[in-house]
Amino acid sequence: MILKDGGLLEDLHEGMFQQPLWHKFLEKLRAQTGAVFTSLTFRTLERNTVIRLHAGDPSPAHLHHLFVEKYEVDPLAYRHMREGRVYALEELLDRDDPAHLAFFDELLLPQAITSLRSVRVTEPSGVEAWLVCGGGTNIGSSTSSLLIALVPHVRIAMHNFVTLEREKFRSSVTSEAFGRLSFGWMTLDARCRIIDTTPYIERLFQRTAILRRGRYDRLTPSSPAIDRELTAVVKSFAEGRSSAPGAWTLSRDPWMDMLVAPTPKRPIASSTPVAIAYVSGDDRSQTERYAQLCELFGLLPSEAKMAWAIASGRSIAEAAREMNISIETARTYSKKIYAKTGARNQAGLVRIILTSVLAIM
Numbered sequence: 001m002i003l004k005d006g007g008l009l010e011d012l013h014e015g016m017f018q019q020p021l022w023h024k025f026l027e028k029l030r031a032q033t034g035a036v037f038t039s040l041t042f043r044t045l046e047r048n049t050v051i052r053l054h055a056g057d058p059s060p061a062h063l064h065h066l067f068v069e070k071y072e073v074d075p076l077a078y079r080h081m082r083e084g085r086v087y088a089l090e091e092l093l094d095r096d097d098p099a100h101l102a103f104f105d106e107l108l109l110p111q112a113i114t115s116l117r118s119v120r121v122t123e124p125s126g127v128e129a130w131l132v133c134g135g136g137t138n139i140g141s142s143t144s145s146l147l148i149a150l151v152p153h154v155r156i157a158m159h160n161f162v163t164l165e166r167e168k169f170r171s172s173v174t175s176e177a178f179g180r181l182s183f184g185w186m187t188l189d190a191r192c193r194i195i196d197t198t199p200y201i202e203r204l205f206q207r208t209a210i211l212r213r214g215r216y217d218r219l220t221p222s223s224p225a226i227d228r229e230l231t232a233v234v235k236s237f238a239e240g241r242s243s244a245p246g247a248w249t250l251s252r253d254p255w256m257d258m259l260v261a262p263t264p265k266r267p268i269a270s271s272t273p274v275a276i277a278y279v280s281g282d283d284r285s286q287t288e289r290y291a292q293l294c295e296l297f298g299l300l301p302s303e304a305k306m307a308w309a310i311a312s313g314r315s316i317a318e319a320a321r322e323m324n325i326s327i328e329t330a331r332t333y334s335k336k337i338y339a340k341t342g343a344r345n346q347a348g349l350v351r352i353i354l355t356s357v358l359a360i361m
Contacts, residue, residue, distance in 0.1 A: 006032065009153055016161040026055035033143045035135040036113055042129035042158065057111070081120040081130075084151050086144040089116035089134075108134070115139040119147045123158040175199050183280045186219065187263065187273035190238035192231055193217045195273050204279065210251045211258070211279065219277065221250060221258075230260060237262040238274040255312075256281030296356060297341045306333040310346060311353040 008028050015022030022040055030038040037056030043049065081087055089108075094100045108114070116134040123129070131154055133143050175184075175198045184200030194217045205213050214220035221227045226248050233246035245261040259278045282289070286308060293304035302323070309319035320330035334346075343349035 008032065008150070012150070012153055012157050013160070016157065016164060020053060021051075021161075022053050022157075023055065026053060029133065029146075030055045033133050033135070033146065034138045035133040035143070036111055037132075037134050039132045039134075040129060040154075041132070042127055081118065083120050083122045083128075084148075086117055086119045086147045088144075089114075092116070092118065112136060117143045117147055119151060121151055121154045121158065123155050123162055125159070125162055127158060127162050129154060129158050182282060183278070185276055185278050188219060188234055188260075188275045188277060189272065190234065190274050191216075192219050192234050194219050201279060204281070208251075208256075210256055210281075221248075223250070226250065233260055234275045250279075251281070254282040254285050293353070297337075299337060299340055303333050303337050303340070306330060307337045307341070307349065307353060310334070310337075311350050316346070 006028070008025065011025040011028055012022070015025045018024060026038045026040060029035070035056065037054060039055070040053045042051055081092075093104060108116075111134075113134045114136055115138075116132065117139055118130060118132040121129045121131065131147060131150065133139055133147070182200070184198040184204065186197040186201050187195045189195055194213060204211060210222050212220050212222070219230070221230060229246060229248070233242075236242040243262050245259055247259045248257065250256040250258055257280055260275050261278075263273050263276050286305075289308050290301060290304040293299050293307055294301060297307075299307060305323060306319055309322060310316070314322065316330050316334055317327055320327045323330070325333075334349075337349060338344065341349060341352050343352050
């Protein structure tokens with residue numbers, strides 16, 4: 001069959017971006033075939049969840065509940081359909097089966113559905129979909145021919161949808177992991193305008209002014225000097241003059257730093273990113289961290305301050321200078337810290353603190 005689709009294929013391939021999914025496609029298919037209803041049903045691989053999409057008047061609620069309660073699923077043998085072949089209602093309905101007869105008499109007939117065409121489509125990763133048109137005597141050979149012509153296109157649309165959903169899932173897991181490490185990234189165009197970000201960066205914009213989303217979505221550090229340097233580095237990437245990353249300490253309390261590098265691979269997009277900015281930082285101020293260490297390990301405030309300094313990479317001598325105490329006092333503090341935390345040495349203390357719940361707070 002030559003598919004004179006009247007926009008049907010366009011709506012099929014754009015349906016994965018619509019809400020509800022494929023609504024325009026199913027409505028257009030219903031109008032083109034004269035069906036009482038059209039539906040697209042598929043089962044996801046990861047969650048084994050059944051997704052049912054529908055155009056036309058829904059079945060009466062009490063009848064739907066009746067069959068869900070009696071049979072858990074529609075009793076017709078959809079799973080035994082051969083992939084890519086269109087089936088008529090008569091081929092799916094076993095009139096010797098009481099459940100099938102009840103399904104026809106109590107659910108289909110009240111909706112004036114006496115004829116039906118259904119096809120099962122399997123996309124490459126194994127996700128199965130069923131496309132169904134139901135109605136009266138007008139649902140016949142022409143509907144079958146149309147469904148057969150649609151099969152390869154439905155297969156491609158489902159494959160694209162499954163691929164997109166998996167990438168979205170991977171992206172969300174990665175973003176969550178980065179967020180737990182207080183780490184995120186954003187892509188920038190040649191004018192330092194933000195194109196895309198991870199959720200951590202969006203939360204960062206909300207809780208601090210160290211970095212912000214400025215006018216026209218431009219990434220704007222609070223430091224004018226860093227802003228100028230950032231602009232120059234990104235411009236050099238855009239013009240191909242340099243590929244050397246730029247790095248800045250944005251804040252020391254709470255700690256936050258940023259590395260900006262050229263994008264390894266530029267996607268096809270209306271706004272092409274030329275740089276990717278990696279931002280790492282502590283969600284809490286040093287004062288908050290001192291209080292948390294006191295609660296976790298029973299440290300005194302001065303001991304907590306010393307412990308955090310050591311965990312941040314300072315030597316005992318450097319921590320003593322920061323706290324304006326003698327090295328002897330600092331060593332006394334460190335011995336008490338080791339005793340209370342169970343650490344045997346400085347390296348052990350760093351490990352204990354950085355692998356405690358503070359790492360995800």
